[in-house]
Amino acid sequence: MRILWTLPYLPWPTTSGSKTRQYHLLRTLAQHGHRITLLVQSKIPLSDSAREALEPLVERLIVLPRRALNSPMNLFASPIIDYPMRVIINGLAPCLRHRFEQLLDEPWDVIQIEHSYSFQPFERALQARGLPYMLSEHYLESVMGAACHDRLPLWLRPLNAFDRWRYRRWEQRVLRQPSEVVAVSAHDAELIGQISGRPVNVVVNGVDCDHYQDVCPTPHSQRLLFVGNFEYGANLEAIEWALEEILPQVWMSNPAVRLAIAGHALPASWKLHWNDPRIEWVGYRPDLRELQRRSALFFAPLRHAGGSKVKILEALAAGLPVITTSKGASGLAMNNGEHYLGSDDSGQLALLITQLLNQPWRMGQLSVAGRQFARQRHDWSVAAQQLENVHMRLTQLAPAGAGANGGVLAK
Numbered sequence: 554m555r556i557l558w559t560l561p562y563l564p565w566p567t568t569s570g571s572k573t574r575q576y577h578l579l580r581t582l583a584q585h586g587h588r589i590t591l592l593v594q595s596k597i598p599l600s601d602s603a604r605e606a607l608e609p610l611v612e613r614l615i616v617l618p619r620r621a622l623n624s625p626m627n628l629f630a631s632p633i634i635d636y637p638m639r640v641i642i643n644g645l646a647p648c649l650r651h652r653f654e655q656l657l658d659e660p661w662d663v664i665q666i667e668h669s670y671s672f673q674p675f676e677r678a679l680q681a682r683g684l685p686y687m688l689s690e691h692y693l694e695s696v697m698g699a700a701c702h703d704r705l706p707l708w709l710r711p712l713n714a715f716d717r718w719r720y721r722r723w724e725q726r727v728l729r730q731p732s733e734v735v736a737v738s739a740h741d742a743e744l745i746g747q748i749s750g751r752p753v754n755v756v757v758n759g760v761d762c763d764h765y766q767d768v769c770p771t772p773h774s775q776r777l778l779f780v781g782n783f784e785y786g787a788n789l790e791a792i793e794w795a796l797e798e799i800l801p802q803v804w805m806s807n808p809a810v811r812l813a814i815a816g817h818a819l820p821a822s823w824k825l826h827w828n829d830p831r832i833e834w835v836g837y838r839p840d841l842r843e844l845q846r847r848s849a850l851f852f853a854p855l856r857h858a859g860g861s862k863v864k865i866l867e868a869l870a871a872g873l874p875v876i877t878t879s880k881g882a883s884g885l886a887m888n889n890g891e892h893y894l895g896s897d898d899s900g901q902l903a904l905l906i907t908q909l910l911n912q913p914w915r916m917g918q919l920s921v922a923g924r925q926f927a928r929q930r931h932d933w934s935v936a937a938q939q940l941e942n943v944h945m946r947l948t949q950l951a952p953a954g955a956g957a958n959g960g961v962l963a964k
Contacts, residue, residue, distance in 0.1 A: 814832065
């Protein structure tokens with residue numbers, strides 16, 4: 554199939570779960586022979602490494618610059634009641650709108666829009682042409698905005714609440730328009746279905762299980778591992794909770810425990826605030842396998858739900874036992890006690906860590922169950938098949954002659 558795929562960021566390097574998802578779905582669909590045109594609006598220029606990673610996967614790679622965050626346009630448009638800030642920042646882009654309209658003159662089997670916050674430049678053209686298309690929503694922005702609310706200065710909180718209200722109105726407007734809507738988990742599909750009043754497809758987040766199958770964790774290392782993108786407030790709050798409340802309780806009974814913290818945009822101030830040699834400030838690593846090998850378990854004390862957690866899936870595929878919360882496990886159909894251990898109480902989490910580090914046999918059980926779960930339910934091949942099923946339904950909605958195969962659409 555010929556696929557027009559839009560993104561509000563470059564999916565390389567894979568510094569976040571969303572970028573990891575996009576890259577692996579692109580890679581898998583390209584391996585299946587689909588001809589993809591990738592239209593990207595990016596806040597950073599296309600680097601040589603990104604070009605080398607992406608161009609072999611697509612028929613065309615079109616990258617347009619996004620205006621700077623401090624652009625006067627963003628400031629002047631901020632009071633517009635119809636558009637929340639993230640829509641303003643990623644929208645109101647005449648060059649992107651014009652290029653998209655040009656591309657719509659070509660025949661497509663599938664038009665795939667990623668994220669409601671990127672939709673504004675495409676809305677009018679899609680409405681005017683009446684073409685079938687899908688929109689993939691990774692999480693509800695109106696819900697995720699709550700993750701950072703308490704971290705904001707008091708004077709900014711009313712503005713954040715106002716923006717979340719605008720975003721809920723935007724979601725209600727946008728999510729009712731596509732021919733097909735995709736979520737990354739059953740939990741998110743239910744929330745999106747409540748807003749849109751329609752059935753929502755699930756295309757799970759995934760993991761390259763073959764990439765991690767040879768990783769053997771070190772149960773006796775006493776090292777916990779956390780990986781996350783620290784541009785997201787939920788990950789910032791998770792680490793603060795861990796270091797302020799959970800790890801001090803662990804250290805009271807086992808002072809040898811270490812915590813390695815890896816991920817993009819790690820705040821430099823944390824090193825000074827928590828100056829403890831048992832905390833390892835790793836930062837971003839493009840390949841996590843060596844870190845996983847040197848760790849005993851993966852610890853993700855997340856207190857906000859949304860999406861499904863790619864870094865947790867990578868830990869499961871690598872055989873790392875996982876200790877997390879109900880929010881950390883949300884979006885993944887895992888069983889507490891079988892695939893992971895979990896609690897929402899800081900004292901109970903500290904106890905789970907302490908007990909598990911002294912039970913290598915139990916760690917082995919969780920390791921085997923986690924690997925099996927990841928491969929059976931969340932390998933990228935599973936996600937790609939789910940996405941292709943949505944694509945096939947879209948081709949059946951296309952008007953006669955609109956497809957890329959001379960009017961005979963793929964069935």
